[in-house]
Amino acid sequence: MTAEGEELAGWARMLADGTRATVCLALLDGRAWTASELARLAKVSRPTISEHLNQLVSGGLLTEVRQGRHRYVKLAGPDTAELLEGLAALTPRREEVANSLAAVSKRDAFARARTCYDHLAGKLGVALADAMTERGLIDWSDGIALTPEGQAWLEDLGIEVDVRRGRPAIRSCLDVTERRPHLAGAVGAALCRHALRNDWVTHIPGGRALKVSGSVQAFGLPVRVVRELQPGPRET
Amino acid sequence: MTAEGEELAGWARMLADGTRATVCLALLDGRAWTASELARLAKVSRPTISEHLNQLVSGGLLTEVRQGRHRYVKLAGPDTAELLEGLAALTPRREEVANSLAAVSKRDAFARARTCYDHLAGKLGVALADAMTERGLIDWSDGIALTPEGQAWLEDLGIEVDVRRGRPAIRSCLDVTERRPHLAGAVGAALCRHALRNDWVTHIPGGRALKVSGSVQAFGLPVRVVRELQPGPRET
DNA sequence: CCCACAGTTAGGCGAGTGCCGAACGGTCTC
DNA sequence: GAGACCGTTCGGCACTCGCCTAACTGTGGG
Known part of the structure; x- marks a missing residue:
């Protein structure tokens, strides 16, 4: 395999896991999410989501803000979001993800x-x-x-x-x-x-x-x- | 993880391997390549490339034409190529790939x-x-x-x-x-x-x-x- | 100060997967 | 028909990777 291929594969590998892909799709709403919320959404344990976020952040797809005991992550930038949108366009329906959090914390x-x-x-x-x-x-x-x-x-x-x-x-x-x-x-x-x-x-x-x-x-x-x-x- | 995430991951997984990514980048020249050529380019054995091509074809990223004892594969369509270009744009340099075959068979x-x-x-x-x-x-x-x-x-x-x-x-x-x-x-x-x-x-x-x-x-x-x-x- | 809680580290398990060599079937050339 | 060649199937090996539980750190609330 070639060096370019390896490089492209590196990017693809970040999205090649269902949990990480779910995280990225959720983050398409442009907001910052905490690790625990994403763990709940993706239905994995906190340690698991923690490592996934490490990968995505160090890979440059996400950026993080540490605040107190919280770790907020969001998409690195508009270009990243655009790329994801393009890929996600290959698949149908979305929506439900964006609501999962807002629904419970609203009207409170x-x-x-x-x-x-x-x-x-x-x-x-x-x-x-x-x-x-x-x-x-x-x-x-x-x-x-x-x-x-x-x-x-x-x-x-x-x-x-x-x-x-x-x-x-x-x-x-x-x-x-x-x-x-x-x-x-x-x-x-x-x-x-x-x-x-x-x-x-x-x-x-x-x-x-x-x-x-x-x-x-x-x-x-x-x-x-x-x-x-x-x-x-x-x-x- | 969600269903959408799994779907996106499925696409990404096709490119998440260095060998498959190399193949796809080579195919960006729009031509049809044989399995053996791709094996040589990616530096893997013929059985290995055979399976990779199976994945890419059944995944819809590539199409194939069987002709005699040859198996020609090329990108499924212009939209596929466009998506790949977009992803590949994240990485620098290309070029050398496109020449590898043309160089030897020209002027003959x-x-x-x-x-x-x-x-x-x-x-x-x-x-x-x-x-x-x-x-x-x-x-x-x-x-x-x-x-x-x-x-x-x-x-x-x-x-x-x-x-x-x-x-x-x-x-x-x-x-x-x-x-x-x-x-x-x-x-x-x-x-x-x-x-x-x-x-x-x-x-x-x-x-x-x-x-x-x-x-x-x-x-x-x-x-x-x-x-x-x-x-x-x-x-x- | 103590408890609750977000997140991380460590260790280990199990599934998936990329790879190869060997053997085989099909196709072309001479 | 013999030999060369392309591609596939099979079996097996090694490794990666996603996941969990358990234990630990650090922060915030009362």
């Missing part, structure tokens, strides 16, 4: 709003990050940073950022349910503290979930989002 | 013109089929057939087609060196007989190779091709 107070350490997470956290980005308060061009406008906005709201201990002023943190970044760091904590102090959100006893009041709109969130964050009074 | 009397059973083959045979196709003497729309114009052309040349024994009047036959079809069947045989009888071509002793005279142009071949078929008088 925990998924809507909660604390993550000392900052806001869930739909609320992500929506807040989105809104701030939209209004030019955050600059993502190199990592993540607060813009001068962002600084001014915080001052206007009367939010004081605690800058002790060399903690990064602002950080992005991958949201567990949304799989998109929300805000952490000193700024994230300050926003959360501010919301709690003013009762824009209140802790739901027995967990990290938060009850959201309409006042969070003061953060500049779109009306539609705020409404989604406040389900009927029937729920806890 | 055998490759220029010879008999194949009872009809003409080599560059001459393929060029003849091309020329006849170009002038509307052959219809390829459903298999291969002689057009009314083709019938008339044969009569004009004084060529009698032997239609005994229910032999197909005209057939296409994959050329060993050119890897493109030339003409066989009763018509192919008649053309060859005619050329030999009029000394447009003559047998070179010790093989099937033919020496080509300029008279073959009477078949309506392009001048350029006829010149290529007649190398310097130095050769046998």
Whole structure:
């Protein structure tokens, strides 16, 4: 066999296993998944999925983000996704995969709003990050940073950022349910503290979930989002 | 693992072996190769390549044509080739593969013109089929057939087609060196007989190779091709 | 501080598979 | 018909690889 053949085979070998292929197809939704979720989806043990992910990551098909005790993986890039789509087009139906996770975590107070350490997470956290980005308060061009406008906005709201201990002023943190970044760091904590102090959100006893009041709109969130964050009074 | 994953893995598995990948890359030149040639290229034994080809053919990636004691395989279609190109694009350099066979069989009397059973083959045979196709003497729309114009052309040349024994009047036959079809069947045989009888071509002793005279142009071949078929008088 | 939990490492088992040599059938050439 | 040659079938060997259980590390929540 030739060197080129061996190289091509190397790529193919990554997808040549049913479990790894399943993982890649699931990741076609563009989100980041944890190892355990993928293990559950593919119906294999955690050690098994761990090794598969090692292969896919070191092979360059996937990238990973380690966060706390979680290992998030997603497709390396759009070109990778494109290639996979092309291959997957050879086979019929998909769909069901994309729902498996979303179905269980949706419509849940925990998924809507909660604390993550000392900052806001869930739909609320992500929506807040989105809104701030939209209004030019955050600059993502190199990592993540607060813009001068962002600084001014915080001052206007009367939010004081605690800058002790060399903690990064602002950080992005991958949201567990949304799989998109929300805000952490000193700024994230300050926003959360501010919301709690003013009762824009209140802790739901027995967990990290938060009850959201309409006042969070003061953060500049779109009306539609705020409404989604406040389900009927029937729920806890 | 899911059903889709298993399906995708099935396709990938075909390319997940260095030998099979090498075969597929070689076949990217669009030509048909014999099993032995591929075995030599991939540096494996004939039994081994035989099984690999079985897999690739039954998997739908390759198609085969059995002809005499040869088994010709080529890529199933343009879409297959496209997919392979896409995958191969992930890896650098190619080239060397495409030349391995052409290099040795070129510039050879055998490759220029010879008999194949009872009809003409080599560059001459393929060029003849091309020329006849170009002038509307052959219809390829459903298999291969002689057009009314083709019938008339044969009569004009004084060529009698032997239609005994229910032999197909005209057939296409994959050329060993050119890897493109030339003409066989009763018509192919008649053309060859005619050329030999009029000394447009003559047998070179010790093989099937033919020496080509300029008279073959009477078949309506392009001048350029006829010149290529007649190398310097130095050769046998 | 302790428990719960995500993930990893280690070890081992079993299935699949790529490969070859030997023997065989079929086809062409002379 | 003899010999050469292409391809296949068969048996067997060695190795890879996917998987699990058990045990361990590290992180986070209360």
